[in-house]
Amino acid sequence: MAYTVRIPTPLQKYTGGADSVACQAENLSALLAELSSRFPELKERICEADGQPRRFFNVYVNEEDIRFLGGSTYQFKEGDDVLILPSIAGGC
Numbered sequence: 001m002a003y004t005v006r007i008p009t010p011l012q013k014y015t016g017g018a019d020s021v022a023c024q025a026e027n028l029s030a031l032l033a034e035l036s037s038r039f040p041e042l043k044e045r046i047c048e049a050d051g052q053p054r055r056f057f058n059v060y061v062n063e064e065d066i067r068f069l070g071g072s073t074y075q076f077k078e079g080d081d082v083l084i085l086p087s088i089a090g091g092c
Contacts (some may be wrong), residue, residue, distance in 0.1 A: 001026075003080035005035070012087065014042040024081070028059060028072045044072070056087035059074060 004021045015021065021038070025031035032053060036043035046057055056089070059066040060083040066074055076082070 001076070002080045003076055003078065003082060004035060005031070005084060007080045008083070008085055010088075011045060011084070013043060013055065015039050023076075026075055028053065028066060028074065031059075031076070035084075046082065054086075058085045058087060059083070 002022050002024055004020050005023050007015050009019075011020055016039075021035075023031055023034055025034045029051070032047050032051060036047060036051075044045060046054060048054055060070055061074065061076070061083050063083075
């Protein structure tokens with residue numbers, strides 16, 4: 001089973017410039033572990049020290065927020081389109 005994880009521009013410097021990668025992890029925890037293993041510099045950007053996703057970090061599966069699909073219990077499927085996206089805040 002393989003699916004694509006799209007990497008947004010601000011995080012591509014931690015993936016060697018890759019804008020997408022193929023992954024095979026079954027669920028969100030396994031996906032974060034796989035990405036952290038393949039791209040160690042990415043880990044601190046997407047995970048807390050305990051390996052859980054950072055609070056202001058979003059994951060979309062086929063354009064749907066993973067929290068509405070079961071969150072960490074969601075089982076990725078062949079051909080899923082996964083987008084990891086850090087929340088960005090700011091203003092004046």
